[in-house]
Amino acid sequence: MDKDQCALTPPMGWNSWDCYAANVTEEQLLRNAEYMRENLLPYGWEYIVCDIQWYEPLAGTGEGEYRPFAALSMDEYSRLIPAENRFPSSAGARGFGPIAEKIHRMGLKFGIHIMRGIPRQAVHAGAAVKGPGLRAAGIANPFSICRWNSDMYGIDPGKKGAQDYYDSLFGLYASWGVDYVKVDDICNTNMYPHMPYSGRGEIELIRNAIDKCGRPMVLSLSPGPALIEESWHLSKYANMWRITDDFWDHWDSLKDMFRRCELWQAHVQAGRWPDCDMLPLGRIGAGFKRPRYTNFTRDEQRTLMTLWCIFRSPLMMGGELSGCDEWTLSLLTNGEILDVLKKGVKPRQLYRDDKEALWMNSAPDGKINLALFNLGDENRKLSCRLDQFGIDGAGLRDLWKAEDRRVSGVICEELPPHGAALFRLSKA
């Protein structure tokens, strides 16, 4: 199957990282899945993704985010498996199968996070890799390590057994029923400037393994920022790739996303999504021992949703869903806004300076989705001339206000600091 088919619109879902860091549990995953089924599924939200270190029994008990040289749950073929204490249904070598099955029964899809490579512990213990005579030490690259987590060695694509290992991983994941894989430490290769390492080799091994595993899976690459020089390669082999480092609830990061979207605008295509990262909305941070309600103001949250939608970034909700407040829920269930994401095409920046930005994408029936952003710290009047769209006047629907009006010549709108408007224009 063409790999683009499994993500023809930007994937939408929930990911455990923003709430639960490396420590999420089975119960938390399923609780969020329940909420999604009941409240969000009709709007297109469908993925439940279990983020990093589900194989680390003591995740979250160290000083930093990860315990150095932690002992990880692993099977006889050097494959990491869920930590039973955190994911009880995985007992008996069932892995994530039971969780995936429950999630599928809700009409949802299930995703997992992995680090590229093979566990360091497997390599140093002389462990086997599935396949005749294969050993972890024979395929590991001793000089390819992650900069921020000590679990893995990278795989040397030139070694016999390298593809076999990744095939064995994705075969296992397919048997569990995984629909989405977020592969980490593989995208921002600028992190490894003096290493003879481009990242391409392991991406291609993973692509091959997915294509052979018998189950469609969305391939999502992290962390960002991805390199624009690699845009063609990422487009060819992945479904989504992060264009930013981890995104959190700071205005500076949100403002900087406009620069990133500008850079990547020409590369947004069906099945191939530059990814602005998760939505740190609602209640987040518990797993980092810093639980909080998002720092973003409501205007900033509208700006976030507007940019992600007009640019067509994947949407991965980061906040705990159960007990979600009305305001947050309203952001996630605005069908008109989400249609800008799902049905708009060819997002492009019309203008940007330090104070404001204008974006559009093309809606069905020749309509135009138009977003105005006030990037400054004071109220600001923005204007947009219609003649650049080849029209004099138009019907304008204000999607956030759910109001209609007519405009001619120039659209003028006053926006609060860090605020946004999103319009749909219909030629007169």
Add this chain to the structure above:
Amino acid sequence: MDKDQCALTPPMGWNSWDCYAANVTEEQLLRNAEYMRENLLPYGWEYIVCDIQWYEPLAGTGEGEYRPFAALSMDEYSRLIPAENRFPSSAGARGFGPIAEKIHRMGLKFGIHIMRGIPRQAVHAGAAVKGPGLRAAGIANPFSICRWNSDMYGIDPGKKGAQDYYDSLFGLYASWGVDYVKVDDICNTNMYPHMPYSGRGEIELIRNAIDKCGRPMVLSLSPGPALIEESWHLSKYANMWRITDDFWDHWDSLKDMFRRCELWQAHVQAGRWPDCDMLPLGRIGAGFKRPRYTNFTRDEQRTLMTLWCIFRSPLMMGGELSGCDEWTLSLLTNGEILDVLKKGVKPRQLYRDDKEALWMNSAPDGKINLALFNLGDENRKLSCRLDQFGIDGAGLRDLWKAEDRRVSGVICEELPPHGAALFRLSKA
């Protein structure tokens, strides 16, 4: 008019640089134009472009390529004008008007080269710029100079009169009948790492000036390599931009072009052409005091033409046209090959390593143009599986050999060192 309209297919023409360096004359321009009319026009070749320093009476008489602090021909508004000793028809303030007129009468189009900015001599002489009260010194950026030619200061876009100056330039060029402008020292902004200079400002001034001048002109930006980070900006404001430094007749440079085309493949679109630079074919180098027949072997020349066409680079012949040998002429007048350039769309690299490369673009009627390249130094058998195009078998036309055959399963082809094949596949 939409700026893309004036270059819906990659521009094709002749440029004086490879032959005549900074020293071309009116007689040489017209001689090449005559040849083009008689031999090349039916194949789509149409631009005659006068390259750098047509305003320098003593060009080519110094030690290097340019005389430092040369006295340049200039009008009362700080605008450079053709040196009369080299372009006699420009006498009487007629500029390039008479030459353009002759070229237009041949059914061809006329282009000129300019350096961004305003002459240093104008600034230091206190010269005027067209417009009330405007002076050269008022719009020049004293810290923006070219690294390899001492003629100009850059324009500071923030100064009053900056747009007026560029408007006055393009107004003059429009009055001459210019159809194509190659703007230099504006594209590879990596040359100026510590300058607060992104290049964008002057590109936008020039775009505005062309849009206002009343005459369509192709906007070509040099030198390369352009920055991939600027791809969206270059696409928006220019028609073509160089993706390489000056290209000459060395195999290493030709081989390196495959890396550059790989990088830029997603950005090839109608009206927006990444540019592999001129074709240093036939007789070149006279103006550099190193006259020679191209160093490229015939296999390398075929590789060059095949890559430029499958990638859809603009084609600017560099060798002297008059008295062109049969072989070179055959390269420029192969209609089937040139159709790959003109009618193929969506060029993309299928594979590349150090030894070989495969490219395709999509021909009309669902046909596929497929190029195979042997990048190594020995004979090599290349193969290409048809199932990646969703077919089992196909009719294959070998465009260089003008032969037809049928293939099924896998296309296999043995190629000489540095050689290429170009096929058109028709689904069975």
Add this chain to the structure above:
Amino acid sequence: MDKDQCALTPPMGWNSWDCYAANVTEEQLLRNAEYMRENLLPYGWEYIVCDIQWYEPLAGTGEGEYRPFAALSMDEYSRLIPAENRFPSSAGARGFGPIAEKIHRMGLKFGIHIMRGIPRQAVHAGAAVKGPGLRAAGIANPFSICRWNSDMYGIDPGKKGAQDYYDSLFGLYASWGVDYVKVDDICNTNMYPHMPYSGRGEIELIRNAIDKCGRPMVLSLSPGPALIEESWHLSKYANMWRITDDFWDHWDSLKDMFRRCELWQAHVQAGRWPDCDMLPLGRIGAGFKRPRYTNFTRDEQRTLMTLWCIFRSPLMMGGELSGCDEWTLSLLTNGEILDVLKKGVKPRQLYRDDKEALWMNSAPDGKINLALFNLGDENRKLSCRLDQFGIDGAGLRDLWKAEDRRVSGVICEELPPHGAALFRLSKA
């Protein structure tokens, strides 16, 4: 004469920059000289240095620090001369001669600032250089400009006449009676990363010119930070070179100077002085339209003086001298502190972290000068073990407090935030 002879101890003086920017006048120079004679000369202060653009009649009247393309006062040999409106005694082609003479009569020495290179205006006007057939355009490097001032082109050392030009400059300066030259835009060559320019050529031309001019002159190079890779070359050809960009009255810059002194400590030698830049003490900033009393607290001022003295940096007072307040005067006239500068040798850092630093240099008669610095923002107890000097106990003179005591084992001292102590230890 060995060039080191003219600066056997770190030069001490006053420089017009911190007060008067590019706009100092004859009257201001002489007023400060008078004050120096009366109050500071006995302590070793002796240079009066006229900083940048004394040749620019309208200096300080533009928007920024320098007017772009300003018309400069120049003689018939492309040599800049004092602007008569600012330095009236220079009328009649007497240059700085009359001022230098007055200053010499006070028992002081006179210094000037120059930019490396030749005026752009001379080059573009076709002006002569002293010497048969020499022209400004023949020795200027059209690609070597300063990044922040538009007055000059650099000199191409490979050109005939390059040495003649610099000889003619220093011949003129010698005839005026100049004792000290601060050459600018020549030291931090990292500013010009892609230029084929190491700075060495012009430094050597200037060294030669001084050696030939018949008058000893201190050679001071700016701006910083100088490159540590060039330490051997700077030591060989200059008397002092800046190890920092312009230093102003900000704690962050003062704290950062500890890092710079650490880096350069091995290169402090008689006649060869890494230079921490001027002392922005007392009343400064008038010429920048931001007149103020120094922002440094008294503790910070003591820290500044202590570091400059223990490290043996040249001392160039920046504040207006006339009407100097008692406190500032006390800093400049503490003989015991200044002896650490003049007579200490081999400065070396004993310890540094983010919170504190310890330095020493070796005083005559086996005594030790020891400086303790509190780099943190809170009171701090510092300690220093005596055994690292091979002693158990010592007589200790607190130079700032002018008190004596005995210590044994460990010196302990509590210091206020950003404060310093300076001790002289005498072995028991």
Add this chain to the structure above:
Amino acid sequence: MDKDQCALTPPMGWNSWDCYAANVTEEQLLRNAEYMRENLLPYGWEYIVCDIQWYEPLAGTGEGEYRPFAALSMDEYSRLIPAENRFPSSAGARGFGPIAEKIHRMGLKFGIHIMRGIPRQAVHAGAAVKGPGLRAAGIANPFSICRWNSDMYGIDPGKKGAQDYYDSLFGLYASWGVDYVKVDDICNTNMYPHMPYSGRGEIELIRNAIDKCGRPMVLSLSPGPALIEESWHLSKYANMWRITDDFWDHWDSLKDMFRRCELWQAHVQAGRWPDCDMLPLGRIGAGFKRPRYTNFTRDEQRTLMTLWCIFRSPLMMGGELSGCDEWTLSLLTNGEILDVLKKGVKPRQLYRDDKEALWMNSAPDGKINLALFNLGDENRKLSCRLDQFGIDGAGLRDLWKAEDRRVSGVICEELPPHGAALFRLSKA
């Protein structure tokens, strides 16, 4: 003891690397020691140094220089010990004691190579470190690995037990009788640009450990090029540090050493030696499966010896000593040449361009050692004016030719390509 005392002149010895790569044996060490005692000891050669991976039983049996994830000989405290199959006398936990004892009995000194850090195998096996409750995993930095050898993790200086571990290492080495330690992967910290790693921490731990171990040891740091920014730190904590990557028998590398010596000239001091690396002379390369007689011509070998001696680099012979040919032996046993190394002080470069170089150092009794180098590929006449030394004439001894003559005014010498002369001047 002051650490400088153990290397008051540049250390001279033999090191196993150039001959035996990572595979040297006890027999080879002792054979070279025997030769040194009999032939070289009177000239000051005294160290026998066992280079890398003496703890790897199968060293040299893999594809590259080191086997990835090799199992290393280690004691119960995570300390590497000699591989018994290669160093039989180490059996019974005697380590290098027996070898050191034999070498000491010859009147020689014994050195070993170590990699900074702790074995990865110890960390992943949960091994102990000497000291109550200490574990390898507790002091290893999981993100600090060597770029070219997979044996070790770096030590995190901030961890409890970090100093204990290094103390336990050097305690063991002292018990063996080690006199010299070459610590690797610690000097060229530019290899690790994005790591929060300056190298300083582990250097200081090692310095402390040596100071506490009760036995003087020369501390030599590798690999180069060391960073000039770290010169003060290296001088303070080490006895020698490499200023170049591994040096082999290629003229380009030898020529490039002149640039490196220029850079480091001010830092050559007793006990503190910038190190030009080993002498690849005579028979080398066997351990790399490329046995050969040095590629250097005799002129180049003289140039090498002349530069190392005038600059005062440590001298570590790389070629197999036993059966040394007459020519090579003559290079190593020229007492007059070696006196330039041992007794000259203050080496400094007088001149260098692409074709020639002149160096001097100051010999006892006011004499001058002067070296002339022809860096070009053709015969060349070099000259050197005596007045720069403040003399008109001098007695000149040609140290290579062992001839005396008188010179006045200018020394002129014709040298063959890549050749050198070394003179001792005595003021008339």
